Amino acid sequence: MRATVTVMLKQGVLDPQGEAVRHALGSLGFDGVGGVRQGKVIELDLADGTTQAEVTEMCEKLLANTVIESYRVEMGA
Amino acid sequence: MKAAVIVFPGSNCDRDLAVAFEQAGFQVDRVWHKDQDLPQGVDIVGIPGGFSFGDYLRCGAIAGQSPVMRAVAAHVTRGGYALGICNGFQVLCETGLLPGALMRNAGLKFICRMQALSVTTSDSVFTRGYNAGAEITVPLAHHDGNYVIDDAGLAALKDQDRIAFRYHGNPNGAVDGIAGILSENRRVLGMMPHPERVVEAAHGGADGKAMFDGLASALVPA
Numbered sequence: 001m002r003a004t005v006t007v008m009l010k011q012g013v014l015d016p017q018g019e020a021v022r023h024a025l026g027s028l029g030f031d032g033v034g035g036v037r038q039g040k041v042i043e044l045d046l047a048d049g050t051t052q053a054e055v056t057e058m059c060e061k062l063l064a065n066t067v068i069e070s071y072r073v074e075m076g077a
Numbered sequence: 078m079k080a081a082v083i084v085f086p087g088s089n090c091d092r093d094l095a096v097a098f099e100q101a102g103f104q105v106d107r108v109w110h111k112d113q114d115l116p117q118g119v120d121i122v123g124i125p126g127g128f129s130f131g132d133y134l135r136c137g138a139i140a141g142q143s144p145v146m147r148a149v150a151a152h153v154t155r156g157g158y159a160l161g162i163c164n165g166f167q168v169l170c171e172t173g174l175l176p177g178a179l180m181r182n183a184g185l186k187f188i189c190r191m192q193a194l195s196v197t198t199s200d201s202v203f204t205r206g207y208n209a210g211a212e213i214t215v216p217l218a219h220h221d222g223n224y225v226i227d228d229a230g231l232a233a234l235k236d237q238d239r240i241a242f243r244y245h246g247n248p249n250g251a252v253d254g255i256a257g258i259l260s261e262n263r264r265v266l267g268m269m270p271h272p273e274r275v276v277e278a279a280h281g282g283a284d285g286k287a288m289f290d291g292l293a294s295a296l297v298p299a
Contacts, residue, residue, distance in 0.1 A: 013180075013225065014183075014250075016180075016181055016182070016183050016184075016185055016223075016250070017181060017185065020185055061142070062134070062138060062139075062142060063134070065135055065138065065171065065178055067170075067176075067177060067178040067225070067226075068178045068180060068225055
């Protein structure tokens with residue numbers, strides 16, 4: 001089974017890399033890009049029966065730094 | 078006086094830090110990240126700069142989960158001293174031994190240059206060799222030194238006089254210009270600049286020497 005973890009900077013934490021991407025899009029002529037936030041997607045191959053609670057624990061302990069990042073877990077088949 | 082300097086795969090300031098401790102009079106052991114225990118009788122643990130585990134996932138995140146860091150956490154919980162420099166500061170924040178986090182520099186560039194700092198407090202074993210308010214010049218070499226902490230955490234650092242160093246001119250966007258902070262018991266210091274790289278005149282500056290000499294004078298057995 002698979003799980004997908006999406007890690008993003010928390011709302012309110014300035015994302016300098018996202019801001020640089022926004023500027024670059026503007027200079028390419030894409031108007032109207034009001035904001036860009038970037039994060040990371042982590043795909044996990046897991047033993048069958050792994051629970052969402054276990055993946056959440058992985059996020060809390062390692063995959064996200066909850067001081068500055070939020071995360072979302074999606075359990076797949 | 079014994080110091081232990083931790084070595085992770087990708088550490089690259091461990092020798093410099095060991096020499097800085099040795100020159101101040103410490104007996105130094107370098108300790109591999111897989112070791113479960115620190116050497117007997119260690120007074121202070123140094124967590125060096127570098128790129129532990131290639132900065133994969135986040136700077137310091139994987140090093141923070143290594144076996145030796147559990148021993149370091151136990152040492153700190155017992156009231157032991159620890160000094161984390163650059164990547165070592167990131168590791169200490171990742172383990173929760175210091176509050177806050179270090180993000181990508183606001184200007185996105187890797188910063189490698191000499192930097193003026195203010196010594197914000199002299200009330201610690203790390204900074205007792207300086208006068209509060211003194212200006213010192215210490216090298217910076219980092220990509221992720223932009224210190225962030227929430228408002229309540231920042232207020233606590235200020236109220237408890239735990240900001241050890243501030244940048245002049247804030248090169249990386251750190252909140253309140255913070256370059257280094259102390260733990261609540263003042264026995265753990267994390268800082269982004271590299272005092273171990275300026276401990277003798279041949280380095281082009283010696284403003285870091287007072288930190289190691291101050292540590293030695295504080296930790297010398299009575």
